[in-house]
Amino acid sequence: MRLTPESLGISNRTACFAVRVRGSSMIGAGILDGDLALLEKKKPREGQIVAALIDGECTLKRLIWDSRLGHVLRSENPDFADLRPVQDLTVQGVLVAIVRKVE
Known part of the structure; x- marks a missing residue:
């Protein structure tokens, strides 16, 4: 199977982007340091994992x-x-998949 x-x-391919995960804040969701998070630019729903800018810093967390x-x-x-x-929260994308390199 080809991953597309x-x-x-x-x-919408133009609405898709990826970020490299850093840290261990999402290990309970099976998201590990070094994983590649694939996200889609769309309106999030409560409970989804999102990439967000919060007060100028990017993070991957669950939106509650x-x-x-x-x-x-x-x-x-x-x-x-x-x-x-404190001031700004901007959701940049909703998590679609995690890619992990197996060694």
Whole structure:
């Protein structure tokens, strides 16, 4: 099977991009340091894993809605606290797939 954006359910290639994962904040979701996260530029839904700019820094986290605080970015590792934007939160894409090199 050839890996293409279409085979991952992405209909618009220009809306697809990738980021290299750094750190261990998402290990509970099976996302490891060094993985390649494939994302699609589209409107996120609550509970999805997203790449987001929060107060000027890019991160890969789960998007949660808190009725008191608004949007929160949550790690999948209890060693990391939730991130709450002080000023800006911009979702850049929704996680579609993870690519990991096997050695």
